[in-house]
Amino acid sequence: MKLHIGSWRMGLLSVVLPLVVGMGSTASETPTNKTPEKPKAVATKPGPVLKPGNPTAHGLRGTDLEALRTILQKAVDDKTVPGISLLLAHKGEVVFKEAFGDLKVDRPARLASDSKPISATAVMVVVDRGKMRLDDPLTKFIPEFKATKVEKATVRQLLCHGAGIGDEFAGGWPRANTLAEFAAAVATQGKLQAPGQYRYSTVGIDLACRCAEKAAAKPFEELLREYVCEPLEMKHTSFARGGDAKAVSKEARERGEGRYVSGGGGLSASLEDMAAFYQMHLNGGRYGDKQILSRKLVTEMHRNQVAVSRGASYGLGFGLFGPTRDGVSRIFQHGGAFGTYCWADENRQLVAIFFSQAGLPKAGPVLKAVQKKVYEIVPATR
Secondary structure, three states: OEEEEEEEOOOOEEEEEEEOOOOOOOOOOOOOOOOOOOOOOOOOOOEOOOEEOOHHHHOOOHHHHHHHHHHHHHHHHOOOOOEEEEEEEEOOEEEEEEEEEOOOOOOOEEOHHHHHHHHHHHHHHHHHOOOOOOOOEHHHOOHHHOOOOOOOOEHHHHHOOOOOEEEEEOOOOOOOOEHHHHHHHHHHHEEEOOOOOOOOOHHHHHHHHHHHHHHHOOOHHHHHHHHHHOOOOOOOOEEOOOOOHHHOOHHHHHOOOOEOOOOOOOEEEOHHHHHHHHHHHHOOOEEEOEEOOOHHHHHHHOEOOEEEEOOEEEOOOOEEEEEEEOOEEEEEEEEEOOOEEEEEEOOOOEEEEEEEOOOHHHHHHHHHHHHHHHHHHOOOOO
16 A cells, blocks of 8 residues: 655645555546536435444454554654544444544534535535536626636636635635625635636635525525535534624525635534545435435546646545546545544545544644554455
8 A cells, every 4th residue: 555645735734645556546537527427327225324333343353443542542642632533434334433632532623624525515415406507607606706817717616626716815814794795705805816727725615605505595504504414414513613693684694695604614523423424425425315415416526627636636525536437536535724634435435534633734644654554454345
């Protein structure tokens, strides 16, 4: 197994991405913005719902798990991080869930950029329901961007960091109480450039959330709760900060506008919440008997949309790594500036949720050691 270190700007910094030996590289792949043909209809069956599992039944020995505990405990004992937690699920069963130091297994952690895949999924449900298209222009929903450098940017480009919108503002982060006010402020105060090139952007995801809010005529915070959190029973996932909901005017509420929340970086969640979310994506959008998002659009989220570096690319809300099949990655992931990192690997039917709150520069070496051990002990299944 090789480990690849990729540079993810604005809160992701240097994080470790897993690469399985013998799978090759995606360097020769050409990113595509074309929507794939609709897959043939198949009989639907319930997708795995996470449940406790017996590690031994999954080929994990006691010594394997103890090696993981040693890595995590040592990071706390050495004061590399004040707290750390890890959940591993294999073939739909949780085989490891432990916390060390000042983190607890059931305590929500701040996700920062790990919010992006969750928010992007809520946006995609709006697309799935026919209220918006991926290639709709940004200006259809946020007309303030007309006559700007990014007026031709699309919802797709917002979700894959290709819209030309950065996170820099000459006068500091805009003050706004609603998502609509924030979007309008970005149009006049943001640093914009022609779309088409990868430019990591929390603001871009926030704008995609505003597009979904406008298309569905419902506050994005409600869309996220209704479309993703409630059906997945993500009871500990929420926006801890944002605008004042009580201060949103009656007129704005009647237009379906809600308080400002950052879909690109404002969520908190628990280990189990994140594991359920990644398992749903591993299941092709299904969780139990609930189809959260169509398999077609789940596949599109995992499709290479824009190249980042050799072997790494970005999909719609997800970082992607490793070889692809028809441009679709089997390893999808994201990290957050506070020191969280989550990934799923279809080849191993693996979901891994790594939490610290010490920042990625400090947590990165621990994450690297954890990933190395995980890939030594969890076998490939396909």
